Amino acid sequence: MSSSVKGLIFDVYGTLFDVHSVETKCDTLFKGKGKEISTLWHQKQIEYSFLRQLMGQYKPFSEITLQSLKYALNQLDISYSKEEITILMETYKELTPYTEVEDALQKLAHKKLIVFSNGSRDMLEPLIENSPIARFLDMTINVDDIKQYKPTPASYTHALNKLNLKREEILFLSSNGWDISGAKSFGFQTSWINRTRSPIEEVDQKLHYIYQDLNGILALV
Template sequence: MRTVKAILFDAYGTLFDVQSVTAKLEGFYPGNGANISETWREKQIEYSFLRQLMGNYISFFEVTKDALCYAVEKHGETLRDHQEKSLLQTYLHLSPYPEVKGVLSQLTEQKLAIFSNGSHNMLNPLIENNRMEKSFSKIISVDEIKQYKPTVASYAYATNQLGLKKEEILFVSSNGWDISGAKNYGFNTAWINRKNLPVEKLNLPPDTIYPDLRGIIKWT
């Protein structure tokens, strides 16, 4: 493996399971929780892309709220104020994937950081609630620059925040589009392909592919 000085992790879907909201959704909408959860995540990503393209930035918290409203309505349900508040709170308590904490404890040779589209009012409580503050030297949000991934400007900002060259950074994400963006920028890339999906057809293949985070240990 190439020598890297820092490992930069995406948060949602990579470290934390966004589908862990399904149980709460199912409690409000019996028989429809999984469907709403899938749509919620799809629209969350789509709305961040659309707002970036339109030059109409709002924070990822607001994007997440809008995506939830759409998802509930799409599946024929009603979102009441107390349900919206409760469901948005679940994003501050997402479950990490089973291997995450063990893997992070073994990565002792490099600086570890998070780089996410999530805003700090989502990321910081999430990391604190999972008692993972000591695992990372830095939490970087695109909200600081108001440029959603996968823009080149967003990855360049993360690089500057780490004070390293892009070639010295390994970027880790479960999102194929995020890996493509990072590879396009010039990061070393590791795709955590949790769903066994095909590589995105953008002529920007990941440098490495692993089924879960345990593969990252090879970079130490």
């Protein structure tokens, strides 16, 4: 890693934590439907955050997550109770970190380590505090304060303003191609953690680094 990089900003959902670890609980409640629910639920989370951003109708990510879950169940023609909704919403506070994350963060601990997420404070804080990675993190940043979702420039500006660093001193890491595209456009150094082996987004962005998981970053240290 370039010696100019002083801080690493990590996205949370899909980058550090497996959003599809909710699939097991979904399948327990709605047998045989876990994968479908998990996939559509996450897809609608992203769509609704983009849609609300474009409409200028911000809602905290916890509300978006709830609305996305209800949409997914309705789309799949699944009847549900209020209790089942509550159970599934609670699983987002207990997501499983990817297997290499704890060890990688420990090895990167000589750098400033920050997480920055579209997730609302009421979702992020319990998730991180109850995980084994909390002790490695210097700061948690979310978009509640400015009500601007990534990948808007205002959201990345908010994160930058929280740190006493220049944008070129920051390496931004995300598993989401749209997030990496936004961060690269903003001026951060970027590393796409391409866990799903997806193609590069066709938005005229030449990425700095691409790895399948966080272990790739260790080669830059």
